[in-house]
Amino acid sequence: MSGDSFGKVFILTTFGESHGYGLGGVVQGCPSGIPLSEAFIQKYLDLRRPGKGISSTKRQEKDKVKLLSGVFEGKTTGTAIGFFIANEDMRSRDYSKIKNIYRPGHADFTYDKKYGFRDYRGGGRSSGRETVSRVVGGSIARAFLNTLGIVIQAYTLELGGIRVEKIDLNEIEKNYFFSPDKDVIPKWENRIQEVKSVGDTLGGIVEIRAFNVPAGLGEPVFDKLDARLAYALMGVGAVKGVEIGTGFEVAKKLGSQTNDFLTSNGFMSNNAGGILGGISSGQDIVVRAAVKPIPSLGKVQRTVDTKGREVEIRVGGRHDISAIPRIVPVLEAMVALVLADFILLQRRMGTF
Numbered sequence: 039m040s041g042d043s044f045g046k047v048f049i050l051t052t053f054g055e056s057h058g059y060g061l062g063g064v065v066q067g068c069p070s071g072i073p074l075s076e077a078f079i080q081k082y083l084d085l086r087r088p089g090k091g092i093s094s095t096k097r098q099e100k101d102k103v104k105l106l107s108g109v110f111e112g113k114t115t116g117t118a119i120g121f122f123i124a125n126e127d128m129r130s131r132d133y134s135k136i137k138n139i140y141r142p143g144h145a146d147f148t149y150d151k152k153y154g155f156r157d158y159r160g161g162g163r164s165s166g167r168e169t170v171s172r173v174v175g176g177s178i179a180r181a182f183l184n185t186l187g188i189v190i191q192a193y194t195l196e197l198g199g200i201r202v203e204k205i206d207l208n209e210i211e212k213n214y215f216f217s218p219d220k221d222v223i224p225k226w227e228n229r230i231q232e233v234k235s236v237g238d239t240l241g242g243i244v245e246i247r248a249f250n251v252p253a254g255l256g257e258p259v260f261d262k263l264d265a266r267l268a269y270a271l272m273g274v275g276a277v278k279g280v281e282i283g284t285g286f287e288v289a290k291k292l293g294s295q296t297n298d299f300l301t302s303n304g305f306m307s308n309n310a311g312g313i314l315g316g317i318s319s320g321q322d323i324v325v326r327a328a329v330k331p332i333p334s335l336g337k338v339q340r341t342v343d344t345k346g347r348e349v350e351i352r353v354g355g356r357h358d359i360s361a362i363p364r365i366v367p368v369l370e371a372m373v374a375l376v377l378a379d380f381i382l383l384q385r386r387m388g389t390f
C-alpha cells in the first residue's frame with residue numbers, strides 16, 4: 039500500500055497539494071446501498087473549512103466536494119467512489135521567500151531530505167489542507183457507520199493550556215470551537231488574541247469518543263484497535279501524542295485503580311477507553327490527541343537555507359493560530375475510517 043492510502047478493506051487514497059489545482063481521492067471497499075450525497079459530506083467539510091473563526095487562516099476556500107463516481111440514485115454502488123475539491127484561493131507568490139529556506143517545525147527540511155525536490159508553495163503535500171480529503175473519506179465511512187448506529191463525536195478538551203471544566207455533548211455543535219463547555223470559550227478567545235498579537239501560535243488536546251461500537255472489533259496482536267487508532271491520529275499533521283482511556287495517567291495509578299471491574303450489568307468504569315487486548319469491549323471508545331502549535335509563526339526564528347547557511351525567518355502567508363478547532367472534524371474522520379475498516383474486516387470473518 040502506498041503512503042497515499044489508508045485502510046485495509048475500506049481504503050482511502052488521497053491526492054493533491056495545498057497550491058495545486060485541487061485535492062481529492064478515491065474510497066474503495068465501501069459496501070453498496072449506503073445512502074450518500076454531496077450534501078451529507080459537505081456538512082462535515084464545512085466544519086473543517088478555513089477562513090472562519092479567530093484562530094483560523096484567512097485563506098478562503100469553499101471546499102465544495104464533487105462526487106465523480108460510485109454513487110447512483112443517492113446510494114453507493116459498491117465500486118470506487120472518486121471525489122474532487124478545487125483549490126480557489128492560493129496566492130502562491132507569497133511563498134517565494136520560503137523557496138530556499140526551511141521553516142522551523144514544518145516539513146520543509148525533512149521533505150527536501152526525502153525527495154530532494156520540494157513544492158515550496160505552502161506545505162505542498164504536507165499541508166494541513168490535505169486533510170480536506172480525509173474529511174470526505176471519513177464522512178463516507180460515517181455514512182456506512184450510521185447504518186449500524188455507530189456515532190463518533192470529537193471536541194476540544196484543551197486549548198493553549200486551558201482545559202474545559204465540564205463536558206456537555208449538546209454544546210459541541212453550537213460553537214465553532216467544538217467546545218463541550220461554553221463557559222471556557224471567552225478564556226480561549228482571550229488566549230488566542232494574546233498570542234496572535236505577539237505573532238505566536240497555540241496547541242491543545244482533542245478528545246474523540248465513539249458510541250455504540252460493538253464488542254469484538256480489532257486484533258489481539260499488531261493490528262490492535264488501539265494501535266490502529268494511534269496510527270490513524272498520528273498520521274495527521276501537528277498531532278504529537280495519542281492517549282487511549284486513562285492514557286499516560288496510568289503510569290501513576292495502582293492496578294486496582296486502573297482495572298475496570300466487571301459485573302453482571304457490565305463494566306463498572308471505562309479506564310480502558312473501550313479497548314481490551316486490542317479488541318473493542320462494547321464500551322465507548324475514548325481517545326485523545328495532543329496537537330502542537332502551528333509551526334508557521336510571525337516571530338523571528340533561526341533556521342538555515344537549502345545551502346545550509348544560517349538565516350532568520352519571519353514566516354508570512356496566511357496561517358492558522360492553532361490547528362484547533364479545524365483539526366477536530368479531521369480526527370473524527372480518522373476514527374470513522376478505522377472503525378469502518380475493522381467492521382468490514384470482521385465481516386470477512388463472518389461476524390457483523
Ligand SMILES: Cc1cc2nc3c(=O)[nH]c(=O)nc-3n(C[C@H](O)[C@H](O)[C@H](O)COP(=O)(O)O)c2cc1C
Pocket residue numbers: 095143144145161164165166167169274275276277330332333334356357358359360361364365368
Ligand atoms: C487542519 C490543520 C491546519 C493546519 N494549519 C497550518 C497552518 O496554517 N500553518 C502551518 O504552518 N501549519 C499548519 N498545520 C500544521 C502543519 O501541517 C504540520 O505541523 C506540518 O505538516 C508538520 O508536520 P508535524 O507537525 O506532524 O511534524 C495544520 C495542520 C492541520 C491538521
Ligand SMILES: C=C(O[C@@H]1CC(C(=O)O)=C[C@@H](OP(=O)(O)O)[C@H]1O)C(=O)O
Pocket residue numbers: 056057087088095097099128159160161162164165166167168170275355356357358
Ligand atoms: C488551506 C488550509 O490550511 C492551510 C494549512 C497549512 C499547513 O501548512 O498545514 C498552511 C496554510 O495554507 P498554505 O498551504 O496556503 O500555506 C493553511 O491555510 C486548509 O486547511 O484548507
